[in-house]
Amino acid sequence: MQDILVIGAGVIGQLSALQLASAGLRVTLVDAAQAGQESSWAGGGIISPLYPWRYSPAVTALAQWSQAFYPRLAGQLLAQTNIDPEVHATGLFWLDLEDEMLALQWAQALGKPLVPVDMAQVRTVIPALGDGFTRAVHMPGLANVRNPRLLKALRVALLQLPNLCLQENAAVTGFITEAGRVCGVQTRQGQLRAGQVVLAAGAWSGELLAGLDIQLPVEPVKGQMILYQCAADFLPAMVLGKGRYAIPRRDGHVLVGSTLEHAGFDKTPTGDALASLKASAEALLPALAQAEVVGHWAGLRPGSPEGIPFIGEVPAFPGLWLNCGHYRNGLVLAPASCELLKNLLLDESPIVDPGPYSPAGRLGSCA
Numbered sequence: 001m002q003d004i005l006v007i008g009a010g011v012i013g014q015l016s017a018l019q020l021a022s023a024g025l026r027v028t029l030v031d032a033a034q035a036g037q038e039s040s041w042a043g044g045g046i047i048s049p050l051y052p053w054r055y056s057p058a059v060t061a062l063a064q065w066s067q068a069f070y071p072r073l074a075g076q077l078l079a080q081t082n083i084d085p086e087v088h089a090t091g092l093f094w095l096d097l098e099d100e101m102l103a104l105q106w107a108q109a110l111g112k113p114l115v116p117v118d119m120a121q122v123r124t125v126i127p128a129l130g131d132g133f134t135r136a137v138h139m140p141g142l143a144n145v146r147n148p149r150l151l152k153a154l155r156v157a158l159l160q161l162p163n164l165c166l167q168e169n170a171a172v173t174g175f176i177t178e179a180g181r182v183c184g185v186q187t188r189q190g191q192l193r194a195g196q197v198v199l200a201a202g203a204w205s206g207e208l209l210a211g212l213d214i215q216l217p218v219e220p221v222k223g224q225m226i227l228y229q230c231a232a233d234f235l236p237a238m239v240l241g242k243g244r245y246a247i248p249r250r251d252g253h254v255l256v257g258s259t260l261e262h263a264g265f266d267k268t269p270t271g272d273a274l275a276s277l278k279a280s281a282e283a284l285l286p287a288l289a290q291a292e293v294v295g296h297w298a299g300l301r302p303g304s305p306e307g308i309p310f311i312g313e314v315p316a317f318p319g320l321w322l323n324c325g326h327y328r329n330g331l332v333l334a335p336a337s338c339e340l341l342k343n344l345l346l347d348e349s350p351i352v353d354p355g356p357y358s359p360a361g362r363l364g365s366c367a
């Protein structure tokens with residue numbers, strides 16, 4: 001049995017560990033804090049890029065594979081853990097898109113069911129929608145996942161596996177190398193050795209790689225979000241206008257997001273963002289002006305060039321693998337990214353062409 005050590009227990013690290021342990025490998029998953037409390041918890045859980053036509057085919061390929069896989073993943077986790085990740089297929093309405101033509105051309109080329117709809121139709125579905133919107137396109141069936149529940153279910157599923165060891169509150173401080181090969185990590189609690197090490201530490205991945213003099217272009221991009229509790233039928237579909245979106249959960253919670261801020265590793269929610277998110281929420285759904293904001297938080301997305309994740313072995317350091325840099329789409333891209341990582345580690349035929357995600361040629365030197 002092969003030993004794998006995965007650094008970071010966000011959605012990427014947890015799902016990587018689950019796929020690898022389910023394939024029979026012996027896996028250790030380490031996190032600096034509690035599993036699943038960072039970006040993967042903070043996200044909105046839309047199982048699609050916000051504007052999928054603005055991304056490269058590399059992002060689309062992973063998104064498509066994951067979208068098909070999510071209902072099965074949620075079903076498996078529910079059966080195994082009794083925790084429902086709540087994949088909620090509400091569809092999504094985009095309002096007043098400036099690049100509507102591009103969106104429709106993209107959809108036609110890929111056979112996606114994105115269609116223009118008139119505003120009267122949108123209002124029939126969402127009676128609470130605000131005035132002032134003039135055009136809409138709709139993708140039926142598009143879903144969101146209740147990401148905090150997904151993470152809880154993943155953690156319980158992982159703990160059921162005899163060949164998986166989860167070590168929380170064990171921050172990795174550096175890599176152990178021998179003869180140019182990475183063969184383990186140093187943590188605050190001591191050394192952990194493994195045949196292969198996977199770096200899935202989200203926005204913190206770059207800091208860790210800098211210890212090997214590798215410059216990984218992944219940086220924290222702060223995103224703030226607010227939460228309302230509404231009647232279960234208040235918002236029957238996801239809606240996105242002027243760069244902001246509202247996501248309904250099955251029990252009537254409505255999330256409104258998000259900000260995009262370059263503020264280093266600071267995760268403090270701010271009054272300015274609260275006011276701006278409330279204004280967006282009330283423009284989309286005016287009745288929210290009378291509703292209480294029951295939650296407000298921030299998370300750090302692992303920002304990367306064009307949002308294309310790094311998946312594969314680091315050429316200069318055999319034994320060190322990356323699965324990080326998923327930027328705004330880590331929840332939607334997670335199943336495919338982790339399956340691809342497993343394919344590469346186990347020399348299986350890959351679900352998609354691994355070329356665009358390969359770290360080769362995309363890393364710099366800190367020297």
Ligand SMILES: Cc1cc2nc3c(=O)[nH]c(=O)nc-3n(C[C@H](O)[C@H](O)[C@H](O)COP(=O)(O)OP(=O)(O)OC[C@H]3O[C@@H](n4cnc5c(N)ncnc54)[C@H](O)[C@@H]3O)c2cc1C
Nearest residue numbers: 008010012032040043044045046172202223299330331332
């Ligand atoms: C406001 C907001 C909205 C979003 N909405 C969506 C959406 O609708 N759909 C979508 O697909 N994506 C969305 N995202 C993006 C998505 O959340 C991220 O891309 C994804 O969560 C990244 O997952 P990750 O596992 O790489 O990172 P994280 O979830 O951040 O996990 C990284 C883990 O590494 C651990 N770690 C860090 N340093 C160390 C260390 N030294 N040693 C050990 N462990 C360490 C951390 O503790 C953490 O648990 C959103 C993000 C935000 C912030």
